[in-house]
Every structure is written in C-alpha cells, then in structure tokens.
Amino acid sequence: MKCLAFISTCASLLSVATAHGGVGTYTIGTTAYKGWQPYNSASGQKSIQRQYSTFDPLLIADLSKVQIRCNNAGALGTGLSATIAAGSTIKATWTHSGCNNWDGAGKVWFKIDHQGLVSGTQNAGIWAGDAIVDTLNWTTTIPASLAPGEYLIRHELLALHQRNNPQFYPECAQLIVTGSGSASPPSSFLVSFPGAYSATDPGVAFNIDGEAAKTATSYPIPGPAVWDGSSNAPQQPEPEPQPTPTTLLTSAKPEPTEPSCEVARYGQCGGLTYTGCTVCAPGSTCRANGDYYSQCL
Numbered sequence: 001m002k003c004l005a006f007i008s009t010c011a012s013l014l015s016v017a018t019a020h021g022g023v024g025t026y027t028i029g030t031t032a033y034k035g036w037q038p039y040n041s042a043s044g045q046k047s048i049q050r051q052y053s054t055f056d057p058l059l060i061a062d063l064s065k066v067q068i069r070c071n072n073a074g075a076l077g078t079g080l081s082a083t084i085a086a087g088s089t090i091k092a093t094w095t096h097s098g099c100n101n102w103d104g105a106g107k108v109w110f111k112i113d114h115q116g117l118v119s120g121t122q123n124a125g126i127w128a129g130d131a132i133v134d135t136l137n138w139t140t141t142i143p144a145s146l147a148p149g150e151y152l153i154r155h156e157l158l159a160l161h162q163r164n165n166p167q168f169y170p171e172c173a174q175l176i177v178t179g180s181g182s183a184s185p186p187s188s189f190l191v192s193f194p195g196a197y198s199a200t201d202p203g204v205a206f207n208i209d210g211e212a213a214k215t216a217t218s219y220p221i222p223g224p225a226v227w228d229g230s231s232n233a234p235q236q237p238e239p240e241p242q243p244t245p246t247t248l249l250t251s252a253k254p255e256p257t258e259p260s261c262e263v264a265r266y267g268q269c270g271g272l273t274y275t276g277c278t279v280c281a282p283g284s285t286c287r288a289n290g291d292y293y294s295q296c297l
C-alpha cells in the first residue's frame, strides 16, 4: 500500500485555556469530513481521521512513543478515506474542549507545510498558532506534482507557552490523492514518527520567556525541511532560524521505493494478496484498478 504522509506543523503560542483540542473537521472543496470524536463511544464511529483518545497534549516524555505519530497508540483506520486532487487544498478545522491498514511506521513522512513565528519577537510576536486560535482553520495545498495514491496526512500544533515544556497535538487522516503527478520527495526529506523530533532540538528545548526570546525574531521549527513538490528537490535546506518568517509547504511522500525492482507498464504492482515489487517503471504509476488489484498505468 502506498501511503501519503503529510505533515503540517504550526508552531503556536496558545493559552492554556484554548490549547487542548484536535482537528475536528477536514474540508476538501465543498465537502466536510468529520473528524474522530475522542469523547464519544468508538463503537460505530467512522472517520477519515485516525482514532485518538484525548484532547490532551503529548509532551517531551512522549517523543519516543508511537503516539507522537498520529496521537494514538497505533490504532488503524475505520475504513474511510477522502479523495483529493493533487494541487487542491485541504482545510483543517480545530475543535477544542475540549491507507486503512497501515500505521504510518517507518521513514515515510515528509513535510508539505509549516509556519512558526510570523512577526515580532519570540516572546511577544505574532505566531502561526495565533491565526488558528482566531479562525480555528489552517488550509494547505497538496502539491500538484504529487504522485496519486493513498496517504496519511498529519496535522500538528506545537504549543510553546510553557518554557521547556512544549505540547504536541498531532492527528492524522486518510487521503486518496488523485491527479497525474509522479513526484515524491527524495529520502533527505523523509522522517519517521517517533524519531523526527528530539528533546534537544532548538525548537523543542525552547524557553519562550528566556532573555534570548525577547530579542530573537525567528524560530527554528522542528522536523524536516519542507518539500515543495519538486521530485528533484535539493538537499535539505537550512533548518535553522531564518531572518524572516516564511510559510512553507511540505509534500507528502510515498513509501521509499526499492531501487532493486521494477514492474513494467501494465504489470501488477499491488493488490489484496500481492507481495511482489511495487515500483513502477518510469513514466507509469501504481494505481488501483478495482478494489483488489493495482497495476502500473
């Protein structure tokens, strides 16, 4: 199964009262997809969003746990995925209180979008999260060049209002990306969860009340560089503070391809019981042809 991994990281400065929450709705075009309801009974619930159990944050002590990936303990999907054309947008709407058989493991995630400090100083400036507090919405474009397939999209808020105690709020949803793209990010853009962040990353070991934060006008967003949709993307750009805030897009990336095999055009590359090579010859893409069979088209 090809899985789309999407990360949207919004470093955010949220108040304690409004910080706890999760993505409650995904909107693609005019269609709204309701997120998982963590405080309702799981019985009978179906959502494109992966199951999770609480609006509480994950903390530094959780960075090595599987929960940092999609905010669950590895629970798989409930059968639904949303279809989205590459190049179009997906809007995440947060609520606060308060690839169906794939758990997202491995170095398969790539970032298509993130934003941190927008203007001003770390201590008193405007952060991306402020816009989310105002609107609850964050809209991201799926790179038009992205190869079609099944992907997980991971949205995350990172709340920094307590010094040296960042709070991570990730959730994931299942997407089926359509389109005629053939791009996927090079391995230098790929990370795994857990593994993508460490407690010593400058954006994680972060004191928003420290002396340095009163003058610093950029913030080093944790995680990989953003992939802009080019299949020939350069090596990872500077991950450290930039002189001016920028909005970056990360692109989802399928599982790394094995260079050791290749399926000819029209050959089988996937399916319910298929165990062979899943890499299509250049110029063709592995696509579902019915529910149980995929071929290089």
Ligand SMILES: *[C@@H]1O[C@H](CO)[C@@H](O)[C@H](O)[C@H]1NC(C)=O
Pocket (backbone or CB within 6 Å): 025, 027, 091, 093, 134, 135, 136, 137
């Ligand atoms: C956020 O998105 C939702 C869902 O599309 C929409 O109903 C709402 O008006 C948006 N909020 C703002 C402030 O734009």
